[in-house]
Amino acid sequence: MGSISGPVDDLITRSNRLGADKRNTNFAGGNTSAKGAETDPVTGEDVELLWVKGSGGDLGTLTASGLAVLRLDRMRAMVGTYPGVDDEDAMVERFDYCLHGRGGAAPSIDTAMHGLVDATHVDHLHPDSGIAFATAADGPALTEACFAGRVAWVDWRRPGFQLGLDIAAIKAANPQAIGCILGGHGITAWGDTSEECEANSLEIISGCEAYLAAHGRPAPFGERVAHWAPLDPAARRERAAALAPVIRGLASTDHRQVGHFTDSPEVLDFLASERLPELAALGTSCPDHFLRTKVRPLVVETAADAPLADVVAQLRERHAAYRDDYRAYYERYAAADSPAIRGADPAIVLVPGVGMFSFGADKQTARVAGEFYVNAINVMRGAESVSTYRPIEESEKFRIEYWSLEEAKLQRRPKPKPLAGRIALVTGAAGGIGKATAARLAAEGACVVIADLDADKAAAAAAEIGTADTAVGVACNVTDEAAVAAAVAEAALAFGGVDLVVNNAGLSLSKPLLDTTAADWDLQHDVMAKGSFLVSRETARTMIAQGLGGDIVYIASKNSIFAGPNNIAYSATKADQAHQVRLLAAELGEHGIRVNGVNPDGVVRGSGIFAGGWGAERAAVYGVDEADLGRYYAGRTLLKREVLPASVADAVYALVGPDLGLTTGVHIPVDSGNPQGFLR
Missing domain, CATH: 3.40.50.720 (NAD(P)-binding Rossmann-like Domain)
Structure with a gap:
């Protein structure tokens, strides 16, 4: 890997600043990049390089070792050999042939977006406010109303090489634009300097926030349901502690899980709303969200103060139905070469009046899954306040959840320790x-x-x-x-x-x-x-x-x-x-x-x-x-x-x-x- 230079220092500083504020992006979500020249130690000549956050890293804690470093001339040459959207997964393997120097992280699926966009610095982020626009039924019109052409709209496309080409074309056709809203996904911003790129990212995020605040209608989740109102804090924690082992056991039917409990105000408000069952059934949209939360949560609809035995009985009944539904979802879309089903248990369980239980192979994964569902709640609230929440199609969710590239990322994870999940x-x-x-x-x-x-x-x-x-x-x-x-x-x-x-x-x-x-x-x-x-x-x-x-x-x-x-x-x-x-x-x-x-x-x-x-x-x-x-x-x-x-x-x-x-x-x-x- 090349020596640490000015562009890299600027990139790390910007990334850490953006990642430290979860209003800008979620944990391990989004990616940032910088372009610049370095001397090739073999030829002695300057080469144009792309430094981009690698697969699986987190912006808030990003260091130079978490960057993938690629030669731009080789990467841009891939445009001429691109076989088309039906075979674009093969392009990811070709990134390895563009790498420069030793070490560095594995290039992520978003690398093309950063390399093909004609800007020195590029940010791709997942702010709740931006995803609210991205998942609104009339997202293009909202984007124009909010930004008057300063921010462009890009229709939903699965992350990959073609999306990079799409965004590059949008930027070329809209020289006045500072970035774009990616339908169903997030935002991308660019700039000639690191400072300009960061300012443009924050302008899009704050612009979306201000528009939602100014134009959003009250109570986008509908009226509050009296028997779903939150229990008082002590009773809530007592009920959560009693339910947690039961729910964890159910969520561990296929694979042992660790749990996390959240009873934040935004969660309790969503769980007390009349539209809870309807909106929860629509599932999340941003790929980073549903990869960790699954396509939709398991929702209990008992009264907050119902007898514990009644809540447990409904949990068991709905868990069985959830597993049937998830297997049916897999079978609807799985192809002959799809990875095997990874487990049919829910990652998110919502209990009105009590809170949210989230699960993962370890505590961090469980906690982050819960954080992502809070992001999803914020997205639904924003989209419903100014429009109608319309996530990407279920078939598209499956394509990403069971994407061969996602499977390869999972296979790269370290082997679990002997007591993992205990x-x-x-x-x-x-x-x-x-x-x-x-x-x-x-x-x-x-x-x-x-x-x-x-x-x-x-x-x-x-x-x-x-x-x-x-x-x-x-x-x-x-x-x-x-x-x-x-x-x-x-x-x-x-x-x-x-x-x-x-x-x-x-x-x-x-x-x-x-x-x-x-x-x-x-x-x-x-x-x-x-x-x-x-x-x-x-x-x-x-x-x-x-x-x-x-x-x-x-x-x-x-x-x-x-x-x-x-x-x-x-x-x-x-x-x-x-x-x-x-x-x-x-x-x-x-x-x-x-x-x-x-x-x-x-x-x-x-x-x-x-x-x-x-x-x-x-x-x-x-x-x-x-x-x-x-x-x-x-x-x-x-x-x-x-x-x-x-x-x-x-x-x-x-x-x-x-x-x-x-x-x-x-x-x-x-x-x-x-x-x-x-x-x-």
Whole structure:
């Protein structure tokens, strides 16, 4: 790839600025470009180049490595060999023969638009206001009324080489134009400088916004339906948390999904409108929208405060109908060479009075799908306020959704990690074994909920382990039924449910029998025996509602089977946990839920329990300095190696990963080989 030059610096700066404001374009949507000259290191001569955002990148975070770099002379020569619209997909492969230098991103389908338009800088964006014009039944007339020839209209055409030729011809025929509205799609603007191009893009966007504000009629979605009015915030979140696992299970019929919940004002307003069923059935229009949201959402029409059982019953009924409809859609348009159907479950589920549930293979995909449907709501509102919303034909949507080029893009995605799509809840996870376990599960692809007594520490651990799309911290006192239920509800609202639970929360007081008080006994049994029971019970409810199986892992101890000295309360409660594993494995197996345990010993370094006084107490029992306790424990093992929190995390992953899917009701020792902990 050529050296970073002025045009590239300007392009990156402009792209990041445009992409930072979601009014201009959606996440990973749109593309920008610049043209300029560089010296060819082979010939020593200047060559004209095109720098354009590559396939799959995001404007807001675009860097030079995300650009495709092509020679303009070779790209423009493709016009002479263009076979016509029926064979234009072959042109994308030819872009590879136009690439200049090393590295860079793969050229996107919109590359022709940028290369063929006679302007130094080009922006193609998906603003809600612009797409409202693009999807209005009388879009050409609206464009003329708003811009008086300063912005041209281009009829809908699937992105590709021919669309690039169309826009180039429109620009040549309209020298006064600063850009165009692309029917059913978005906007394109151009300029001789980066600043002029950006100003022209923003002029089109703000012009559309101002026209809609000035001429739009009120209540474009019709009257509000009283029984679809939003529940109050607390009731809304309670209902959403109860529904999320059920909906996620349905949406995961073909492929396991992660969920996202949205109850923003624009969503709730749309869901409370009389035209909800009619407009939702029309589906989205912009290719970026429906590729992520599918052609239309699943809509529930029960009253906001209907009994939960009634809502679930309608969800199941409508989900079955949705799958039938989607398969029929596929069969209507699929050709012999079409990619196989990718799954018939909805990506967007709308529940009046509650909100929107969106789904994807990971949290970011699920969140972005929801954001795109909010874009679609804004587009429908704008189009209906000044005209009639008229998305592109269903057959065209299918051509794009099952486009061979789109399939190739999907195939380029990295292979999913082993725990991708799984949602883990780990208790006592702000430090020690819990934090190490959460970090390992996140590294293997799981979304993790860091549950801890200290909310601030839980949030800090989550921020350290991942992003908001992969890890969240929640407060949870495992001895409190309401607190446990609230933590599981937070997991459902954050990710759609729970698949994997690690009962790690614990503490210990090392005392002989005669010094152990009833309060000592109650405290340890409340946290570990009762706490594990409460967490397992609440999360099992969620797993059963999902119907996706699951894993529960107890962090027990060598002391669950070994009668160590001066340790009555701790060892007894660990034995309780160990037997819970066996009991729950037997009871929950019919639901596909596996229950297993890990028996660590001597985890001193990084352990919250040992740092909290347990280390000093055990060191006194064994007559060693506390600083030497880890070495003491290691010295009495067969392998003579110290056990670390990461060692326990590795065992948890072994139990919940892909290799032990038929194992349940077992305990794995993680003690560096301590004969006292042998199971017998």
